[in-house]
Amino acid sequence: MLENKVSKSSALLTILIITFFFMMQNLSGVLIFLLATMTPVLCCDWFRHYGHLSNKSMTLLRLMGTEFSNNSQPYFPYKFYSHIKNNTVESQLVFIRDSLELIEGLYLHNDLSSVAWDTDRTDRFLMTLERQREGISSCLSTERRADSRLRKYYRGLEKRLHTGGSSASWEMIRKVTDQHLHQLNLLVNGMKKH
Ligand SMILES: *[C@@H]1O[C@H](CO)[C@@H](O)[C@H](O)[C@H]1NC(C)=O
Ligand SMILES: *[C@@H]1O[C@H](CO)[C@@H](O)[C@H](O)[C@H]1NC(C)=O
Numbered sequence: 001m002l003e004n005k006v007s008k009s010s011a012l013l014t015i016l017i018i019t020f021f022f023m024m025q026n027l028s029g030v031l032i033f034l035l036a037t038m039t040p041v042l043c044c045d046w047f048r049h050y051g052h053l054s055n056k057s058m059t060l061l062r063l064m065g066t067e068f069s070n071n072s073q074p075y076f077p078y079k080f081y082s083h084i085k086n087n088t089v090e091s092q093l094v095f096i097r098d099s100l101e102l103i104e105g106l107y108l109h110n111d112l113s114s115v116a117w118d119t120d121r122t123d124r125f126l127m128t129l130e131r132q133r134e135g136i137s138s139c140l141s142t143e144r145r146a147d148s149r150l151r152k153y154y155r156g157l158e159k160r161l162h163t164g165g166s167s168a169s170w171e172m173i174r175k176v177t178d179q180h181l182h183q184l185n186l187l188v189n190g191m192k193k194h
Helices: 002-043 045-064 078-084 089-108 119-137 148-164 167-193
Strands: none
Touching (some): 045 119, 078 148, 089 119, 089 148, 089 167, 148 167
8 A cells, every 4th residue: 555655656756757857848949949039130130220220321421511413423333233132141241341341441541631521420420330330240250351342442432532632532432432322221122122
């Protein structure tokens, strides 16, 4: 009789232990599931903010100076954008990040004293670009850099600033920047659809 009771309670204990074990396993399963789904959500958070930040940086750029003139620009490298559109997501992210960095470089590394821009707006514009760039960087774990032709193109723009250096050259840079930000935004919108 006593033996029967002992074996009954030990069976109950076994069932309890097994149940507990299963629950823990399920719990860790739930945790793993949560972590796995949260990581890409955190990473791709930049997607949600990019449109808003891009709108902000373009608005600040427009308000920084006078209205853009309607003079057509001599050259805009649309080919970079048509080429990158069909590339891998990683290449596109690298391209966007490096483009933003090179645009920031134009304003940070060159003498802005000849322009009559609102410096407060210029600072906020650069901070917004930085936030756009940092969002994308958080999604990238590669050491890759964009095609050297992109760098060469931006170096060409800097050269024109150094030889011109006047407020007219800066107006050209501001307008070209607007076109680039517009194209980058189109690229991001295209990525969202896929
Ligand atoms: C930013 O968004 C507002 C409201 O959606 C819009 O009216 C404005 O044209 C946008 N600005 C740019 C530069 O796209
Ligand atoms: C540019 O052209 C548009 C119409 O195409 C006009 O509304 C605008 O005033 C022009 N801007 C300048 C600065 O000439």
